[in-house]
Amino acid sequence: MFTLTLKGLLARKVRLFLTAISVMLGVAFVSGTLVLTDTVNAAFDQLYAGLTKGTDVTVRAKSAFTDTSTLGSPKPFDTKVVDQVRKVDGVAAAEGSLTGYALMLDKSGKPIQPGGAPTLGAGYQIDRKLAGGFTLRQGRGPQTPTEVVIDAATAKKQGFVPGDTIKVMFATGGQRPFTVVGIAGFGEADNLAGATLATFQMSTAQQLLGRVGQFDTIDVRGESGVKPDELRARIARVLPADMEAVTSTTVASEASKSVGEALKIFTAIFLGFAAVSLLVGSFIIWNTFSILVTQRSREHALLRAIGAGRRQILGSVLVEAVVVGLVASGLGLGVGLLVASGLRGLLSVIGMELPNTTLQLHARTVVAAVAVGVGITLVAALAPAWKATRIPPIAALRDAATPAKGVSRWRLVLGGLLFVGGVAGLVRAMSVDAQVAAAGVGALATFFGLTMLAPVVVRPLVRVLGAPIAGSVTGGMGRLNAARSPRRTASTATALVIGLALVVGITVVASSIKASVGDVVDRANKADLILKSASQFAPGFPSGVADKLRKLPEVGAVSQLRFGAAQIGGMTDYIAGVDPATVDRMANLGVASGSVAALGHDGVLVNTDVAKAKGLRVGSPFTVKFAQTGDQKLRVAGTFTDKTLVGSSYLISLDTYNANFSERLDIAVLVGARKGVTTEQVKQAAKVALTEYPNVSVQDSAELKKTQNDSVNQLLGMVYVMLLLAVVIALLGVVNTLALSVLERTRELGLLRAVGMTRRQVRSAVRWEAVLIAAVGAVLGLCLGLAFGAAFSRALADIGIVTVAVPIVQPVVCAIIAALAGVVAAILPARRAAKVDILRAVVAE
Amino acid sequence: MSMVKSPTGVGTAARAVGATKRYGRADSAVRALDDVSVEFPSGVFTAIMGPSGSGKSTLLHCLAGLDTLTSGQVFIGDTDVSSLSDGDLTLLRRNRLGFIFQTYNLVPTLTAEENIVLPLRLGGRKADHEWLAQVVSAVGLADRLHHTPAELSGGQQQRVAAARALITRPEIVFADEPTGALDSRSSAELLRFLRHAVDAYGQTIVMVTHDAVAASYADRVLFLRDGQVVSEMTEPTADRILDAMKGLGE
Known part of the structure; x- marks a missing residue:
């Protein structure tokens, strides 16, 4: 039985690939996200490990609480503490350090501002061992109040060499000129996790950073043979009550943890989009397997007739699903590595520069990819596989495949209830402020209700949407074919509905945000x-x-x-x-x-x-x-x-x-x-x-509104890019469905060609069918998206959306583009349909 | 049957000249057609018979431009079919030929009427209402025009196919075992209609069949064996055909 399934799969490599691709993209998104986070984490770990090298214990002021918001800004303390620490038995070296705000300007006078990383100014430490990975690559340390050492990345990017003059700004005042005397690196890296760094003589730094007579931390190196923990305990005993000593391992792990926390939000966002892609993909898998099971019903019935049990039929379909899932996971992992760099690029577009190291492919990522790929495919194939076991052996003897059954009553009732309930939730969210739960539950219920009702909705919808093209012979045929198997069209279109509803919904929310920003500025601002x-x-x-x-x-x-x-x-x-x-x-x-x-x-x-x-x-x-x-x-x-x-x-x-x-x-x-x-x-x-x-x-306030809108647009652009993937997967679903439908209609196409249909007309009919399927998805997606967007805009009143603005032109344009993309989806199936061998198609075997 | 014209007369609807069709490679080739030269006069109902593998279906497919010859030529009227491009072949089929197949003759999504006028619509032409009415009444389907194929019996479906084959007033209608899947009553209805088309409108029909009764509706029967035309019979009857078939070794 298994060999039969595998042989069948290998004989249809193209279909296997097409089916797998719909899940593959979702898997790629998941593994890409994991690879990126692991890589960035690893990069940060390496950096902090390098930085704390040579330091055993760090002394700093106690913080009342510790999280990402407090990291890197400890309370300064008096320099005298250093002397106390030096006296502790076992301390080989102790030196204060100081870090603060220092913004360097490039040669044209523009600020050198990295995205998502700080612009640091620091005091140059005399003991080079304590400086850890921070090493001079060129020149020397600062020896006068007007000398500075800058990081290698800034030097390279802006073309600074020792001897150049560089202007730097501080928290307290305007620009000051310095002479670059050295270029420093951080182990292998050119900068510290994207941050810029200007190092001055310690006394100069104290002055410039507003910490005269103060340090942020003290770096301590112990004598050989003294364990860091022991050293830490000894130092702690001499410190004032509001200060603490921690080992450098603690410092490094705190830093790594906070980076991990900061990355979590991006991981969550990316995984959210991955989930959308996977949901879309699962609809396509479900649909593909439904079609395959229908097409193979005679084969299955034959197997039943010659003695195969239901369990074996179920097994054979599920084995096929597992193979598809494995192929999808394998390809997805590979593509995921590309996605990781793509996501990094996406973040750098909004100015987030992440440190880099070799791509980290952890076992967890592989496990997640396989689990997600195989899991989603199996779950989606379960219902079609079950259906396959219900085929009676007698079907093998019947001439035609069993005709598609209508929609069951319970499905209609349940779908109707869900839809009505969901719409009620959305209406409530639209009419009362801050009903996030109503909007969320309403959106889900509406979507699933519509999914269940879709087969009923499809026929009239196709009829209406196809009315303008019904006059032409190919358009009319496309229209009839799109309505031919409402379930198939419905589930194909549903994949597109998800993508488009999200695109449109987010467009509505974004335009509400933009309108709100304008209103807020007008209402709240009195400044010129x-x-x-x-x-x-x-x-x-x-x-x-x-x-x-x-x-x-x-x-x-x-x-x-x-x-x-x-x-x-x-x-x-x-x-x-x-x-x-x-x-x-x-x-x-x-x-x-x-x-x-x-x-x-x-x-x-x-x-x-x-x-x-x-x-x-x-x-x-x-x-x-x-x-x-x-x-x-x-x-x-x-x-x-x-x-x-x-x-x-x-x-x-x-x-x-x-x-x-x-x-x-x-x-x-x-x-x-x-x-x-x-x-x-x-x-x-x-x-x-x-x-x-x-x-x-x-x-002025008008310009403020504009820059606020620009940043909303930039985020919107990013969201579009990620949702585009879901839409692309949905279109692949259209390709897959059409390809299978064309295969199913080989004889019909042959007949049409025999009675005088040109290849061009065949292609055109398939194209119209694709456009109509896409249009059904686009129209439903548009309606859902507008409702979702309006409901969520109102529901998110708390985050400052005071005005709900529903744009019409942009979403409608999106919907039209999605429908027209059906033409692209039809290219391959149409070509295949046009190539049908007439003779083989029309002559009975 | 007074309408039989001389096989060498001017009114030739189709002819094959030295038609040869080989399958497979040279050393293991199977000759489906072996240097066949034959003419199909206009206005004549010709049946092609022969045992399985005799090449009768191959001959029909090559004549209709559905299959290509290994060597030799096929003409529809004066048009050399073997020299036509795919596009020209499509137009030839659409405008000058009609088809009836054994099964799967209709597009399931279209109604009977839409199926009948399909070749016209594919060419962007309107149906001639008078002619449509005439054909429809001749096949006896006037009250079934708005049914889909699934709602029609096998015999009715074949008559719809026959009506479609005639709607463009083609030079020649090719029928490939049209009664193969029908019961004897439905077969008789269909064959009577084909006979009527020849008698009333001077339609040329070439029909491949293995059924002697079906062949007896024709004006002329060609017998094939091993890819060659071995004999020919005019004014056939079912009994004479059966005798001839026995002579072919079936």
């Missing part, structure tokens, strides 16, 4: 100018910008905004530091109780929704845990409704902010013009004044 970092990856910009603006005669008010992570009730959240004197002149916060002026040194303004949920009122005590300063007892100074412009539910004064964060960068600066000065005038003045701050963009 909004200053932000030119790069979305920059952590902020120097406070020198605000200082400079205050001196301009055109400027009436300047309000700085800072951002930092803190824990509130055990959860890490972002908290905003605002200027109580000016913030409500620049932004509509919608203060509901209390006042901004009441913020003082210990006040916090809480968003009204949060206040309601936590039962807070003006005067309520409110504890915030800061990483550097621990629990701080604050009090509620008031409540405010509109958090969309400030982007945080918690506002504290800049004074409070500065007391608890060592970071001194502004995330935004809001500027109001002096009375009688136009926005245009103040904008020109600000731009002129800020020429030495190329990392700051000066925008």
Whole structure:
């Protein structure tokens, strides 16, 4: 029985390949994602291992809590601690180190801002062994306050060599020129996980980074024979209460863990898209196996007639599924390696540069690929395989294959209930704010309800969509053929429905976001100018910008905004530091109780929704845990409704902010013009004044809206690219279905050719059939997508979607393109149909 | 049967000249047709008979341009079929030839009427209503026109196929075992219609059959054996045909 199945499969390699490809792409997505994350993780691990080489123990200030948001910004401490550490028995060397914000400018004066990685400035360590992988490749270390050593990647990319002058910006002020005296690498790597690094003489660094007399950490090397753990314990005993000593292995693993956390979100997103591809693929597998089982019903009946049991029939179909799944997994793994680089490319398009090393293909990835590929294929083939066992032996003796059965009543009832219930959920999500669950459940129920009803819907839909082409003989035939086997057309179209519904739905959500951004800016913003970092990856910009603006005669008010992570009730959240004197002149916060002026040194303004949920009122005590300063007892100074412009539910004064964060960068600066000065005038003045701050963009509210929309569009583009895969798989499904249908109709095609149908007409008929199948998928996908999009836009009111905007043109264009893609899907099946050997087709065996 | 014309007369609908068809390689070749030269006069109903493997179906397929000869020529009217491209062959079949096969004669998605006018529609032509009505009434299907093939009996399906073969007023109709899958009553109805087409409209028909009764409806019977025309009979009857077949060794 198995040999029979395998021989049959090998005899139809092309079909095997076509079927496998629909799952293969999903598997490739899964394995590509895993390979990419493993590779990036490995790259980071190598880097951190290299960096901590030569250091046994690190001394640093204790952090009140540790997660990704606190990494790399420990509280600075007095340099005296180093002397204490040096005295500890077993310490061979100890040296302080310091890291902060330093933005280098390229030769044309533009900021060198990597995507997703920091721009670091550091103090040059004298003990080169402690510096670990950080080694000079050219030149020497900095010996005067105007000398700098830069990382090899920046040097290579921007063409800096020792002797060149480079300008660098710091958190506290404008540009300063330095002489490049050395180029440093990090082991094999040219930079530290994408970050840029400028190293100065330690005392210069302390000055430039705003840490005079302070260090961030102390790197300690033990004498030979002293175990790191023992050394750590000894050092810990002499440290002040607010400081700790950790082994370098701990430091490296903390860093790796936080990178892993940061990558998790991308892994989740990519795996989400992989799931979509796999869902689409499973429909195609199901459909293909259904068709194969129908076509082979005589063969199966014959086998039954000569004594094969039901179990054997079931087995033979499932073995075929396993082979298809294995082929898909194997190919998918291979293609997955390409996908990994593709995804990396996709991330670099939005500016995320990930460090690279050799591609990591872990056993887990292989297991996942095979499990997913074989699993999905098996599950999808289960129902058709079961159907195959129901074929009675007598079918072998009947002339024709058993005609397709109608749709069962329970399927109609269940499908109808699901669909109606789902639509009700969507309607509820569309009419009430923030009903995410209703939208989610509604969308799923609607989709599955429609899937069950599809065979009934297909016939009338094909009739209507095909009406314009019914007049031509080939169009009419395509129309009849598309409606011929409604189940087949339905499941083929369903694959396309998934892809298109997601594309359209996300388009609607994106356009709602864009409309909301506009509305939010109009409603919440009162400032004439909004200053932000030119790069979305920059952590902020120097406070020198605000200082400079205050001196301009055109400027009436300047309000700085800072951002930092803190824990509130055990959860890490972002908290905003605002200027109580000016913030409500620049932004509509919608203060509901209390006042901004009441913020003082210990006040916090809480968003009204949060206040309601936590039962807070003006005067309520409110504890915030800061990483550097621990629990701080604050009090509620008031409540405010509109958090969309400030982007945080918690506002504290800049004074409070500065007391608890060592970071001194502004995330935004809001500027109001002096009375009688136009926005245009103040904008020109600000731009002129800020020429030495190329990392700051000066925008009026219209420009702000535009850049916000641009970034939404960029994300949308990325999502499209990934969903495109699902649509491509769906079109492959159309190819597969058509190819099988053409095979089934060989004799009919032969007859048509015999009575005078030209090859061109045959191709045209197949093409029309493909277009109609695709059009059914496109129309259903379009309708579902618009409903999903509208429901989710409303449901996501919480994340700031205040306006639901349903675009029509773009989704309709998408749908038309998808339908026309049917023409492409038809190319091969149509060619095959046109090549039918008339004689063999029409002459009875 | 007064309509029999001289085989060498001017009204030749189709002819084969030195038609040879070999299958397989030279050393192990099977000669399906061995240097056959034969003419099919216009307005004549010719039956081709012979034992299995005699080459009768091959001859028909080559005459109709469905199969190609290894050597020799085939003419439809004055057109050398063997020299035509695929496109020209398609147009030849669509406009100048009609076909009736043993089984699978109709497109299942189309109604009876749509099947009948299919060759016209493929050529972008409209049906001549008078002619359509005449053909439809002759095959006795006036009340079945809007049924799909699945709703028709085997005999009715073959009559629809016959009507389709005539709708373009072709120069010649090729029928390949048209009664092979029919019971005797349905066979008789179909053959009467074919006979009627020859008598009333002067239609030329070439029919391959192994059934002596079916062949007896023809004006002329050609007997083939081992790829060669071995004898010919005019004004055939079923008994005479059976005798002749026995002579061929069947």
